[in-house]
Amino acid sequence: MEESFVFRLPQEIYFGPGEGRRVGEHLGRFGKRPLVVVGQRFARESGILEDVLGSLARHGLEAVVFSGVPPEPTLEVVDEGIRMAREARCDSVVALGGGSVLDCGKAIAGVLPNGESVVPYFEGAPLARPGLPWIALPTTAGTGSEMTNNAVLTDATRKLKKSLRSPFLVARVAIIDPTFTHSLSPYHTAASGVDALVQAIEAYTSPRANVVTDVLALEAMRLLWEYLPQAVREGENAFFRKQVAKGSMLSAMAFANASSGACHGLAHMVGPEFAIPHGEACGLLLPPVIRFNKEVLKERYRDVALCVGLQGGEREDWGELLARAFEDFVRGVGLRTRLRDFGVPREALGGVVREERIGRSILENPRPMTPEDLRTLLEEVW
């Protein structure tokens, strides 16, 4: 655990049913002409986009809508958004959607005052100036992009998924309105919730964890473990949705400051290679990562296991107990737990681990991981 640390979050975080429909009030303090970034269907079909545009209009703000952001946003999509925002002279961004939309809106806001294209920054050039102020309005409870300083983007030609990272990317305002998640399908509820749970566990076991992130991560795990299965079963239940939204918010606060781990690193490798959605990739990869790390993280995994209500004796193999219980949990909310369930051919596993795909979350794993270890790990969940 870190002795010295810094803790960063958006300047303001609003939580509560109905908060999302007050977005105009908040944006009006720093923008007049926001680019509203949305995905392909959900925001429009659920009526949420209309409510958000209504709130902006009531405050005299002229919104420009950039719609159609796909899951796993590519560099081209971000560049298209930058072009649109520049031509329309937008001075701020509102990103309304799941993690992909938030990451795309965040990248557009961050890059626009710095250059024409996201590409040089994706390749590692630092952002020299602050981005446009932006507001995050998540419609899923899970990815945590509303709190973090990174945008996960995909270079489609190289099937390379990695983070654009800068302190300038943090949202000015994050608004977590649990009612925005009420019409999410059971599948999306489960996938985003499992992502949040994995993020909390990885934040807690991260070498960058500190006393603040620990407190947040533990409460996040407790809430998600208890309420996610119920929110998947009863999506209309406002109480379950609110508890899951709280768990997701706390998880995001924790991992935004402690970092995610090897499970996320691996998920970013297999996701673009085999078109496996992020939440499901994280859900199936965590058990082998726990097994790989269980000797060096004994106490931490015991804490996690106890926090989610597992019981064991004095000589318990806590890592193994947790790995099994987690796999049952993932299956219980209806997600797949094997790579072959996605039609991945076994022979294809060898090509997944490439040097350029090995990012920070793998390099910082508490037990050093070789490319060979990573391949063995993938074999285990095939």
Ligand SMILES: [Fe+2]
């Ligand atoms: Fe994630």
